[in-house]
Amino acid sequence: REAQLFVEKFEGALGKGKGKKFYAYKVMMTKKWMKFQRDFENFKTACIPWEMKIKEIESHFGSSVASYFIFLRWMYGINMILFGLTFGLVMVPEALMGKPYGSLPRKTVPRAEEASAMNFATLWDFSGFAQYSVLFYGYYNNQRTIGWLKFRMPLSYFLVGVGTIGYSFMIVIRTMARNANEEGGGDDTSFNFSWKMFTSWDYLIGNPETADNKFASITTSFKEAIVEEQESRKEENIHLTRFLRVLANFLALCTLAGSGYLIFFVVRRSQKFALEGLENYGWWERNEVNMVMSLLGMFCPTLFDVISSLENYHPRIALRWQLGRIFALFLGNLYTFIIALMDEINLKASYLLTFIIFNMHLEEEKIVKYNMTIWEASLYNGTIPENSTAPPIQVDPADVPRGPCWETMVGQEFVRLTVSDTMTTYITILIGDFLRAVFVRFFNYCWCWDLEYGFPSYSEFDISGNVLGLIFNQGMIWMGSFYAPCLPAINVFRLHTSMYLQCWAVMCCNVPQERVFKASRSNNFYMAMLLFILFLSTLPAVYTIVSIPPSFDCGPFSGKTRMFEVISETLEHDFPSWFGKVFGYASNPGLILPFILLMVLSIYYLNATSKSYKEANLELKKKLQSVRDSEL
Amino acid sequence: VYRLHGRYHEMAPNVVPMDYTKDPDVKLPMQLIINMPELKENPFRERIVESFSEDGEGSLSFNDFVDMFSVLSEMAPRELKAIYAFKIYDFNTDNFICKSDLEKTLNKLTREELTAEEITLVCEKVIEEADMDGDGKLGFADFENMISKAPDFLRYCFKKKI
Numbered sequence: 001r002e003a004q005l006f007v008e009k010f011e012g013a014l015g016k017g018k019g020k021k022f023y024a025y026k027v028m029m030t031k032k033w034m035k036f037q038r039d040f041e042n043f044k045t046a047c048i049p050w051e052m053k054i055k056e057i058e059s060h061f062g063s064s065v066a067s068y069f070i071f072l073r074w075m076y077g078i079n080m081i082l083f084g085l086t087f088g089l090v091m092v093p094e095a096l097m098g099k100p101y102g103s104l105p106r107k108t109v110p111r112a113e114e115a116s117a118m119n120f121a122t123l124w125d126f127s128g129f130a131q132y133s134v135l136f137y138g139y140y141n142n143q144r145t146i147g148w149l150k151f152r153m154p155l156s157y158f159l160v161g162v163g164t165i166g167y168s169f170m171i172v173i174r175t176m177a178r179n180a181n182e183e184g185g186g187d188d189t190s191f192n193f194s195w196k197m198f199t200s201w202d203y204l205i206g207n208p209e210t211a212d213n214k215f216a217s218i219t220t221s222f223k224e225a226i227v228e229e230q231e232s233r234k235e236e237n238i239h240l241t242r243f244l245r246v247l248a249n250f251l252a253l254c255t256l257a258g259s260g261y262l263i264f265f266v267v268r269r270s271q272k273f274a275l276e277g278l279e280n281y282g283w284w285e286r287n288e289v290n291m292v293m294s295l296l297g298m299f300c301p302t303l304f305d306v307i308s309s310l311e312n313y314h315p316r317i318a319l320r321w322q323l324g325r326i327f328a329l330f331l332g333n334l335y336t337f338i339i340a341l342m343d344e345i346n347l348k349a350s351y352l353l354t355f356i357i358f359n360m361h362l363e364e365e366k367i368v369k370y371n372m373t374i375w376e377a378s379l380y381n382g383t384i385p386e387n388s389t390a391p392p393i394q395v396d397p398a399d400v401p402r403g404p405c406w407e408t409m410v411g412q413e414f415v416r417l418t419v420s421d422t423m424t425t426y427i428t429i430l431i432g433d434f435l436r437a438v439f440v441r442f443f444n445y446c447w448c449w450d451l452e453y454g455f456p457s458y459s460e461f462d463i464s465g466n467v468l469g470l471i472f473n474q475g476m477i478w479m480g481s482f483y484a485p486c487l488p489a490i491n492v493f494r495l496h497t498s499m500y501l502q503c504w505a506v507m508c509c510n511v512p513q514e515r516v517f518k519a520s521r522s523n524n525f526y527m528a529m530l531l532f533i534l535f536l537s538t539l540p541a542v543y544t545i546v547s548i549p550p551s552f553d554c555g556p557f558s559g560k561t562r563m564f565e566v567i568s569e570t571l572e573h574d575f576p577s578w579f580g581k582v583f584g585y586a587s588n589p590g591l592i593l594p595f596i597l598l599m600v601l602s603i604y605y606l607n608a609t610s611k612s613y614k615e616a617n618l619e620l621k622k623k624l625q626s627v628r629d630s631e632l
Numbered sequence: 633v634y635r636l637h638g639r640y641h642e643m644a645p646n647v648v649p650m651d652y653t654k655d656p657d658v659k660l661p662m663q664l665i666i667n668m669p670e671l672k673e674n675p676f677r678e679r680i681v682e683s684f685s686e687d688g689e690g691s692l693s694f695n696d697f698v699d700m701f702s703v704l705s706e707m708a709p710r711e712l713k714a715i716y717a718f719k720i721y722d723f724n725t726d727n728f729i730c731k732s733d734l735e736k737t738l739n740k741l742t743r744e745e746l747t748a749e750e751i752t753l754v755c756e757k758v759i760e761e762a763d764m765d766g767d768g769k770l771g772f773a774d775f776e777n778m779i780s781k782a783p784d785f786l787r788y789c790f791k792k793k794i
Binding site: 002004192193194195197198199211215218219222223225226229230 | 673695698699702712717721734737738741742743745746750753754757758761762778779782
């Protein structure tokens with residue numbers, strides 16, 4: 001009754017008074033505007049790719065699993081931009097405006113390889129036609145400008161390479177800063193459970209599937225809140241917990257040391273076998289190193305999992321420890337492997353394997369150059385002209401002897417590594433998750449014990465493994481994209497398919513974890529690891545740009561002594577002379593050192609001010625809380 | 633109001649007359665109303681219908697029907713919605729939301745996916761958070777106090793369009 005009277009009164013107010021029509025019109029316009037705003041918000045949300053999928057996963061599996069997919073989506077965005085840069089500024093101009101295939105020796109498949117160049121096996125291995133195309137470093141010509149637009153190819157290549165690294169750094173740091181800001185917001189956590197109970201149902205839902213999702217998400221949200229509550233209520237026997245944690249860390253260190261020693265031992269043994277000739281040994285001895293490394297990679301994380309059950313941490317913190325330990329395992333394995341190899345070759349210098357390749361390459365170059373002069377002489381029928389003023393003889397480019405091109409080789413290795421890594425991941429998902437789920441579901445009827453609760457059961461989604469795989473994969477892309485401009489393209493394709501495959505696999509074959517926990521709102525932990533890997537992977541590329549002379553016979557920098565000389569060359573030719581002078585003054589160390597000092601000081605100052613702001617924030621929050629408490 | 637009447641009529645065409653001038657006494661049973669598409673997925677649909685029905689049995693006359701949708705619409709003020717929300721969550725209609733009411737609400741929300749100890753934990757926490765006068769159950773004042781601070785209440789609850 002009250003409701004009816006009230007509504008009547010409200011409508012009556014609309015009808016009375018002057019300016020009735022104008023008021024009605026204004027109300028209608030406001031309503032239309034609000035509807036438009038709502039529709040626009042809906043449209044914007046619909047535009048975010050995969051939003052529905054991720055929300056569905058979040059409602060069934062919790063926000064920690066969903067955070068992996070959000071991370072995947074963010075990586076996809078970065079790779080799209082890198083792909084746009086490399087494709088638009090490097091591959092397309094070369095394809096459109098550069099000299100076509102077959103016109104230059106470096107752009108043609110050599111005569112010796114021509115027969116197999118079009119085979120699928122060769123193409124899958126990225127040799128043959130794939131190698132001599134815009135996909136790899138070696139194809140690009142070192143002409144200063146190409147085409148009628150006078151597009152400066154070498155400069156563009158160099159700048160895109162440096163630009164991808166710079167952009168990646170910038171965006172990772174920007175996301176970290178944004179996450180740190182959000183974390184400081186804080187929210188009112190009084191009435192947490194009451195609000196969950198009374199206000200979580202969305203009364204506008206009319207669709208049964210949406211209702212299912214909503215029920216699942218409410219349940220998950222309750223479970224997360226319960227876990228938080230249980231953790232905060234846990235009574236700790238401090239000494240016992242500390243002892244257990246120290247013990248767990250000690251065990252983890254033992255495992256790491258054990259795996260390092262095992263790798264060292266196995267590499268030594270394989271070198272001993274190699275000395276004695278590989279024919280005497282069976283398959284296991286030949287592939288011992290690979291197998292041991294893969295097995296370690298499979299079993300050690302499970303061991304770490306068991307160890308972490310000793311520690312009794314909050315699940316989110318346990319996940320971080322797990323990630324850190326697996327990371328240390330992979331890095332440690334890699335380093336022991338390299339050290340074991342280098343030790344044998346007797347190179348006590350601390351340069352990486354590229355130094356070895358570099359030495360071999362220099363030797364090879366000398367040999368090829370010598371061969372080329374001899375070959376040219378043979379063209380002129382025995383007479384070696386003092387100064388080559390003779391008219392150039394038409395030679396088919398496929399027949400010219402070619403110099404070694406280490407950049408393309410490195411690029412090829414990275415591409416092959418990425419492809420094989422992708423294949424391994426997909427096959428592991430299909431076999432490990434899908435086949436296992438099929439097996440458990442269908443063989444449960446005719447098996448002695450209950451498969452679903454007992455041994456194999458359905459697998460849980462392995463967050464740490466997947467996140468690390470994603471981060472390492474991105475590291476490889478960053479390392480290799482200078483030498484193979486096609487890598488970001490391949491990675492975009494891989495991330496796209498991986499998103500769909502993993503979303504399907506998660507919904508279809510995995511079960512939610514026992515204890516569902518809320519991912520911390522800041523994904524700074526993932527970002528910090530990504531930053532570290534970014535730094536590590538750009539070191540080799542930067543080193544080669546600065547210290548190693550490019551191959552003389554391939555790539556946009558051939559003929560120069562160092563790759564970065566393209567910058568000085570551009571400054572000389574394309575900019576007015578005063579610019580060159582200014583640049584010369586600016587790159588004087590006397591100016592650069594004080595500049596660096598100034599930046600360090602400003603970083604320190606900004607850090608100090610931000611700390612003081614945070615403290616002021618906390619004080620204000622405490623005051624608010626006490627005022628509110630005293631009000632009640 | 634015409635649209636509402638149209639909906640009311642289509643639910644039981646042979647019972648509901650088109651002409652209301654003689655003020656007939658027609659009531660629709662609960663089963664028909666629960667199956668309306670707007671309410672079908674709602675876990676609280678029975679409670680909603682019961683709290684608007686005059687006779688407490690769940691049958692709605694046309695006036696009750698109009699009442700229900702007017703409170704559920706966007707134009708109704710917050711206090712009114714809070715009053716009806718309290719009625720809906722109060723399963724045993726004793727004007728207090730006690731622990732068993734909370735348990736029933738929770739079960740409806742999660743479709744009984746939580747274990748018994750989780751349910752007890754949540755109910756205890758709710759009473760601990762919202763009960764101001766310390767009687768172990770939520771009176772209307774406690775409920776009102778808690779809901780008025782909730783940011784999501786107006787966004788999700790009680791917004792229906794016909």
